[in-house]
Structure formats: structure tokens, C-alpha cells
Amino acid sequence: MDYQTARQMFGLPELMDVSSVLVIEPHPDDNEVGAGGTVKRWCDQGTRVTYLTVTDGRAGAEVQSAYGTTASSSPNAVVTMADMVRIRRAERQDANRILGVEESYNLGFEDGGNWSEYQLMSTLVALIRQFRPELVMTVDPWTPYESHPDHVKTGKAVAAALIYAKNRVMFRDQGEPCAVPQAAFYGSAYPNVYIDVTDTWEDKLKAMKAHVSQFDIPEWPMLSQYFTGEAERLYRDHLGERSDGRAEAFKALISMQLHFFPDAVRS
Numbered sequence: 001m002d003y004q005t006a007r008q009m010f011g012l013p014e015l016m017d018v019s020s021v022l023v024i025e026p027h028p029d030d031n032e033v034g035a036g037g038t039v040k041r042w043c044d045q046g047t048r049v050t051y052l053t054v055t056d057g058r059a060g061a062e063v064q065s066a067y068g069t070t071a072s073s074s075p076n077a078v079v080t081m082a083d084m085v086r087i088r089r090a091e092r093q094d095a096n097r098i099l100g101v102e103e104s105y106n107l108g109f110e111d112g113g114n115w116s117e118y119q120l121m122s123t124l125v126a127l128i129r130q131f132r133p134e135l136v137m138t139v140d141p142w143t144p145y146e147s148h149p150d151h152v153k154t155g156k157a158v159a160a161a162l163i164y165a166k167n168r169v170m171f172r173d174q175g176e177p178c179a180v181p182q183a184a185f186y187g188s189a190y191p192n193v194y195i196d197v198t199d200t201w202e203d204k205l206k207a208m209k210a211h212v213s214q215f216d217i218p219e220w221p222m223l224s225q226y227f228t229g230e231a232e233r234l235y236r237d238h239l240g241e242r243s244d245g246r247a248e249a250f251k252a253l254i255s256m257q258l259h260f261f262p263d264a265v266r267s
């Protein structure tokens with residue numbers, strides 16, 4: 001059964017028509033990279049958008065010379081983990097202002113730390129039951145070659161949390177059970193929904209750039225060109241002829257497809 005058939009069968013809204021969405025990212029900046037244009041559209045139309053950032057971003061300090069370009073700041077400059085946490089918290093707020101995200105929380109897990117998927121999942125069960133969103137969005141942990149443990153653990157923990165959030169006997173002290181009808185994954189190798197973000201594309205790039213510690217880098221012109229080229233290709237392939245059209249792609253599933261649906265990958 002494909003997603004659109006399943007969605008219609010259960011009378012569920014299209015992604016742009018949900019009234020509330022919880023967008024869960026491993027690191028401060030992932031939501032912008034994966035879904036910034038769509039998030040801006042939701043905020044503009046009054047959809048309730050809540051951000052959860054799993055980790056504190058303390059590890060977000062890489063040397064940029066690996067690609068043969070000159071680092072904008074000295075790779076030997078002393079940046080402590082505490083500095084990075086503070087910097088990235090402020091950058092998250094800056095990006096939120098650009099997109100119009102008013103509710104945003106950091107769960108404080110250690111960036112790159114040895115925390116378990118189960119620990120995160122149980123934290124998320126309580127939060128999902130508290131926020132009770134119509135849609136949960138996060139990174140796709142099943143994209144082949146995705147090697148960042150924080151991304152894999154986050155995506156899987158979110159999917160598992162959707163299963164347990166609706167359970168009436170598990171996590172009884174974590175709030176009233178809540179069945180979230182749909183999930184959507186960004187950064188997916190198996191997208192099945194394409195959102196027109198032509199009008200919000202510049203805001204997405206601006207919000208990405210607000211993460212100065214991550215994107216104020218010599219590679220930014222190449223990176224932004226790559227993202228834009230991809231968005232144009234997605235638009236042309238799936239939405240229409242407009243040469244300046246831009247799209248973001250998601251793997252959407254109704255929650256039932258998150259368990260014992262071997263054809264979900266083709267959905």
C-alpha cells in the first residue's frame with residue numbers, strides 16, 4: 001500500500017494541511033537543511049511548529065581544509081565544547097527568527113555522545129504525549145550510507161517513540177497515550193512527497209547561514225549551489241516546468257506503516 005492511498009483511506013491531511021508538527025533534529029541546523037523551506041511555509045500559514053533539538057551541538061567544530069580550500073578561521077583557534085554549545089544555542093535562535101519558529105527546545109544530549117537510542121526514545125515518548133502533534137518530522141535514519149550515529153539514532157528513536165507513545169501500558173507515568181497519525185523524514189533516499197518551496201527558498205538559505213559556525217565556510221558557495229540545484233531538479237521532476245521552481249522532498253508514512261510493513265520502503 002502506498003502512502004497516498006493509505007493517507008486518504010484514513011482521512012488524513014496532506015503534509016501542508018496538518019495543524020501542528022513536531023520537527024526533531026539531531027543537531028542545531030539539521031531542520032533547516034532538511035526542511036527549512038517547508039517549515040517557513042508552515043509558520044507563515046499559522047501551523048503550530050515545535051522544534052526539538054536532540055544534542056547540544058558541542059562537536060560542531062571541524063577543520064574545513066579537507067576539501068582543498070582555505071579555512072576562514074584558523075583551525076588551531078581554541079574553541080571549547082562549552083563555547084560551541086553556547087554559540088549553537090544562539091544560532092538556533094537566529095535561524096528560528098528567520099523561519100518564524102516560536103517554540104524550540106534542546107534536549108541536551110551530548111553531541112556525538114554515547115547515549116542510547118532507547119534513552120532518547122523514552123524521552124521523546126513523554127514529549128510527544130505532551131505536544132500531541134498531528135505530524136512528527138525528523139531525519140531519515142534508513143538512508144543508505146548515512147553514517148552519523150546521532151542521525152541514525154535520532155531517526156530510529158523518533159520512529160520507535162511514535163510506536164510507544166500510543167501504547168496504553170508502556171511508559172504509564174509519561175502522560176496520556178497519543179497516536180500521532182503521520183511521520184515524515186527529511187534527507188531520505190526514498191522520498192514520496194515533494195513540497196513547493198520556491199517562495200521560501202531564500203529564507204531557508206538565510207536560516208542555514210544563520211548557523212554561522214556551520215555554514216560561514218569557504219565551501220558555502222558550492223554547498224548552497226548544490227542544495228539549490230537539487231531543489232530545482234526535484235521541482236522539475238515532480239512538480240512542474242517552472243525553471244526557478246524549488247522543492248523539498250520527504251518520505252512520508254502513516255504511522256501504521258512504521259511497523260511490519262515491508263513495502264514501506266517503496267511506499
Ligand SMILES: [Zn+2]
Nearest residue numbers: 026027030151
Ligand atoms: Zn546533524
